Amino acid sequence: MKAFARLLERLAFTAGRNAKLTILAHYFAATPDPDRGWALAALTGGLDLRQVSPSLLRRLAGERMDAQLFALSYDFVGDLAETISLIWPEATTSGPEVTLSDAVALLRDTGKLALPAAIAQVLDRMTPPERLAFLKLATGNMRVGLSARLARVALAQGSAAQDSARSVEEIEEIWHGLTPPYTALFDWLAGGARPEAAAAAPFRPVMLSTPITPSELAALDPADYIAEWKWDGIRVQAVSEGGMRRLYSRTGEDIGAAFPDLLDALNFEGAVDGELLIRRDGDVAPFADLQKRLGRKLVSKAMLQSHPASLRLYDILTWQGEDLRALPLQDRRARLQAADFDSDRIDLSPLLPFTTWQDLTTLRAAPPAQVIEGVMIKRRTAPYVAGRPRGPWFKWKRDPMVIDAVLLYAQSGHGKRSGFYSDFTFGVWDGPDLVPVGKAYFGFTDEELKELDRFVRKNTTQRYGPVRQLAPLLVVEVAFEGLNLSTRHKAGLAMRFPRISRIRWDKPAAEADHLDTLRTML
Amino acid sequence: MRAEDILYPTEMGLYCAPGDFYIDPLRPVPRALVTHGHADHARPGNAAVMATRQTLEIMAIRYGEDFTASRQIAEGTTRLGGVTVSFHPAGHVLGSAQILITPDNGPRILVSGDYCRAPNPVCLPFEPVACDIFITEATFGLPVFRHPDPIAEAARLLASMAEFPDRPHLVGAYALGKAQRVIALARAAGHHAPIAIHGALKRLCDYHVEQGIDLGPLVSATDPGDAQLILAPPSAFASPWVQRFRDPVIAYASGWMTVRARARQRGVELPLVISDHVDWPQLTATITELAPQEVWITHGTEDGLLRWCEIQGIAARPLRLVGYEDEPE
Ligand SMILES: [Zn+2]
Ligand SMILES: [Zn+2]
Numbered sequence: 001m002k003a004f005a006r007l008l009e010r011l012a013f014t015a016g017r018n019a020k021l022t023i024l025a026h027y028f029a030a031t032p033d034p035d036r037g038w039a040l041a042a043l044t045g046g047l048d049l050r051q052v053s054p055s056l057l058r059r060l061a062g063e064r065m066d067a068q069l070f071a072l073s074y075d076f077v078g079d080l081a082e083t084i085s086l087i088w089p090e091a092t093t094s095g096p097e098v099t100l101s102d103a104v105a106l107l108r109d110t111g112k113l114a115l116p117a118a119i120a121q122v123l124d125r126m127t128p129p130e131r132l133a134f135l136k137l138a139t140g141n142m143r144v145g146l147s148a149r150l151a152r153v154a155l156a157q158g159s160a161a162q163d164s165a166r167s168v169e170e171i172e173e174i175w176h177g178l179t180p181p182y183t184a185l186f187d188w189l190a191g192g193a194r195p196e197a198a199a200a201a202p203f204r205p206v207m208l209s210t211p212i213t214p215s216e217l218a219a220l221d222p223a224d225y226i227a228e229w230k231w232d233g234i235r236v237q238a239v240s241e242g243g244m245r246r247l248y249s250r251t252g253e254d255i256g257a258a259f260p261d262l263l264d265a266l267n268f269e270g271a272v273d274g275e276l277l278i279r280r281d282g283d284v285a286p287f288a289d290l291q292k293r294l295g296r297k298l299v300s301k302a303m304l305q306s307h308p309a310s311l312r313l314y315d316i317l318t319w320q321g322e323d324l325r326a327l328p329l330q331d332r333r334a335r336l337q338a339a340d341f342d343s344d345r346i347d348l349s350p351l352l353p354f355t356t357w358q359d360l361t362t363l364r365a366a367p368p369a370q371v372i373e374g375v376m377i378k379r380r381t382a383p384y385v386a387g388r389p390r391g392p393w394f395k396w397k398r399d400p401m402v403i404d405a406v407l408l409y410a411q412s413g414h415g416k417r418s419g420f421y422s423d424f425t426f427g428v429w430d431g432p433d434l435v436p437v438g439k440a441y442f443g444f445t446d447e448e449l450k451e452l453d454r455f456v457r458k459n460t461t462q463r464y465g466p467v468r469q470l471a472p473l474l475v476v477e478v479a480f481e482g483l484n485l486s487t488r489h490k491a492g493l494a495m496r497f498p499r500i501s502r503i504r505w506d507k508p509a510a511e512a513d514h515l516d517t518l519r520t521m522l
Numbered sequence: 523m524r525a526e527d528i529l530y531p532t533e534m535g536l537y538c539a540p541g542d543f544y545i546d547p548l549r550p551v552p553r554a555l556v557t558h559g560h561a562d563h564a565r566p567g568n569a570a571v572m573a574t575r576q577t578l579e580i581m582a583i584r585y586g587e588d589f590t591a592s593r594q595i596a597e598g599t600t601r602l603g604g605v606t607v608s609f610h611p612a613g614h615v616l617g618s619a620q621i622l623i624t625p626d627n628g629p630r631i632l633v634s635g636d637y638c639r640a641p642n643p644v645c646l647p648f649e650p651v652a653c654d655i656f657i658t659e660a661t662f663g664l665p666v667f668r669h670p671d672p673i674a675e676a677a678r679l680l681a682s683m684a685e686f687p688d689r690p691h692l693v694g695a696y697a698l699g700k701a702q703r704v705i706a707l708a709r710a711a712g713h714h715a716p717i718a719i720h721g722a723l724k725r726l727c728d729y730h731v732e733q734g735i736d737l738g739p740l741v742s743a744t745d746p747g748d749a750q751l752i753l754a755p756p757s758a759f760a761s762p763w764v765q766r767f768r769d770p771v772i773a774y775a776s777g778w779m780t781v782r783a784r785a786r787q788r789g790v791e792l793p794l795v796i797s798d799h800v801d802w803p804q805l806t807a808t809i810t811e812l813a814p815q816e817v818w819i820t821h822g823t824e825d826g827l828l829r830w831c832e833i834q835g836i837a838a839r840p841l842r843l844v845g846y847e848d849e850p851e
Contacts, residue, residue: 077666
């Protein structure tokens with residue numbers, strides 16, 4: 001448990017992506033099976049353990065220590081698991097280290113009645129960091145800010161270091177057939193045999209596009225390409241094979257549980273690539289509506305009624321047992337058009353009629369629906385390949401929305417920007433007040449970063465830990481891709497991909513935009 | 523004489539009436555007895571100061587030779603008015619002392635100042651002194667504070683340096699005591715390469731070396747060469763000074779790093795639990811060992827310690843002295 005505790009602690013305090021990858025790769029390289037596999041499962045949400053309730057933990061703590069001292073401590077620390085890990089009486093029993101595998105077995109196999117005593121016994125044998133790791137595991141609350149995707153990237157990097165390089169796409173392809181503690185996976189990553197894709201309806205690594213500018217486009221022959229709308233939903237892969245139906249995000253997360261209505265509609269045998277949308281009477285609803293259905297474990301009947309999920313197809317990967325990915329796009333498109341999906345929730349993303357890039361420019365300027373965020377341009381002859389190759393697929397996004405906002409708070413960055421105030425919270429006017437509406441970390445040049453940093457240091461009015469409150473003086477133009485309703489933000493709105501597109505040293509704060517302006521953009 | 527009449531808190535700090543002196547006064551007074559050189563305990567401008575030789579020298583380094591008109595080195599026992607005082611090592615920082623006040627008749631009062639019981643290579647160890655009234659700090663006066671083995675913390679620092687060989691490791695540590703302790707711990711854990719120090723740490727590091735404490739090779743952080751370990755006062759991390767380092771790991775050495783929310787608040791990537799104050803087990807063990815009739819608590823998280831004393835049946839009261847920081851820079 002010591003190594004796992006160290007891993008969690010480092011991940012919890014490390015913000016940089018590369019640093020996280022290094023920490024993970026070292027952990028996987030240095031930790032034996034099956035512990036590293038259990039750790040991988042714990043970090044990627046793949047562990048199904050008995051959840052220990054906070055009240056049980058409180059009761060255990062109460063048996064070991066004075067209630068008043070415990071209350072004072074909890075009040076100071078602010079986190080139950082952390083308080084107990086720190087305050088638990090020093091180990092009295094010595095013995096071999098409790099391994100992560102031991103901890104997993106305990107939380108998986110112990111009956112409800114025996115659980116409290118078993119937990120107390122294992123806490124007695126641990127150091128405070130181990131206790132914290134164990135209690136986080138037991139309460140199902142790892143919170144280390146790590147995506148499953150990042151863990152797989154770390155595995156890919158680790159395999160490269162062992163001369164048996166496997167790409168992250170290769171890992172994703174077999175991921176859903178694997179189960180913790182993933183010994184077959186680690187064996188394969190070290191040069192062993194590839195695990196049989198045991199899962200029915202597996203995920204196929206997704207093909208992604210790169211951005212393109214009008215001038216770059218001009219150099220291409222329009223006859224070599226097809227174009228279609230870029231729908232503002234969630235890119236998904238729907239797989240229905242051998243009686244198993246799954247809906248994957250583009251990073252291979254299984255998101256089917258939140259969309260039972262769509263799973264019901266997958267009446268075919270194959271794997272298709274498309275956009276998940278909320279559609280009412282043929283009209284596609286804004287992204288905010290889709291957002292309401294995301295991340296839910298249980299979807300209410302009312303929600304299924306009011307926010308029906310649908311699928312708009314771009315591509316076809318397998319059909320009735322046949323893998324179509326090596327075919328040129330135009331052939332796949334023909335197969336897609338010929339396929340019968342037998343559901344009114346599934347339709348095809350239409351191809352755009354154009355012969356010159358000017359035609360496409362005109363189309364892009366006036367999309368027929370709000371929920372279109374640009375056009376996709378795809379080479380007719382390209383096979384479907386995993387990853388983000390530059391060339392076969394381009395995205396040409398609509399121009400971003402912009403507002404003028406006032407910088408309100410700043411926080412220093414990390415990595416290359418260490419010591420520079422580079423993370424900004426900005427706001428707009430709401431009556432006489434400025435309300436925060438978003439955060440931006442990029443969009444400015446290194447030179448501008450230095451100027452912003454100087455501005456922050458000169459205009460700090462208050463400090464809260466690493467955060468500085470700023471005199472509301474500097475206006476920045478913020479570009480963003482869309483707006484969603486949000487209950488988490490004070491202003492009730494959340495921007496998508498906000499970035500600082502221009503610093504308006506010239507503009508007085510009083511002339512920044514108002515919240516009403518933002519609301520009209522919804 | 524009752525204890526309350528011998529020593530009591532005032533706006534200026536703890537005042538000993540029969541001796542007519544203040545201990546660690548907050549504002550200039552005619553006669554000050556100073557436990558140690560931290561800025562919240564040792565301030566300039568007192569007419570007369572009595573402290574250990576090292577504390578007096580540290581005050582001269584920090585405030586200039588004219589920090590007081592009259593210096594008196596504490597040695598053996600000294601008669602001051604109607605009491606006798608003596609200084610005893612506190613194990614906190616170089617020169618740190620506890621002050622024992624013995625009245626002609628009445629309880630012996632021990633003012634421990636800031637103190638630490640963990641072995642510290644940069645100062646003399648804490649000396650248990652028999653007393654009737656024990657006056658203690660309670661910086662870490664909650665059972666959550668159990669400082670780990672400091673050498674193990676230094677080993678964590680070195681492990682991170684090995685894990686990220688291309689990233690400079692910037693450790694925040696205050697200039698008196700903590701900086702030298704972190705350096706000595708890194709040496710003890712096996713780091714022999716030059717360590718770079720921020721300009722604000724230089725004079726006090728030099729002073730420790732003059733006092734015979736081996737810190738190994740030190741270089742200036744303005745020209746760190748290959749030094750991967752850099753020490754600076756925590757305030758430097760909020761200044762543009764830190765911008766010269768590419769992708770640094772920011773570490774901070776403090777007892778507060780036990781609590782994650784505190785570490786997060788500081789924006790720290792590598793929290794190191796290294797403290798010059800007693801942790802909870804040391805604090806409670808010291809009280810048990812000295813077995814005083816009464817415990818007075820100067821500052822810190824006193825509620826926890828008060829509760830513990832209540833459970834143990836030890837008379838205790840808080841003095842609620844203000845003006846002393848938890849772990850100053
Ligand atoms: Zn001190
Ligand atoms: Zn102090």
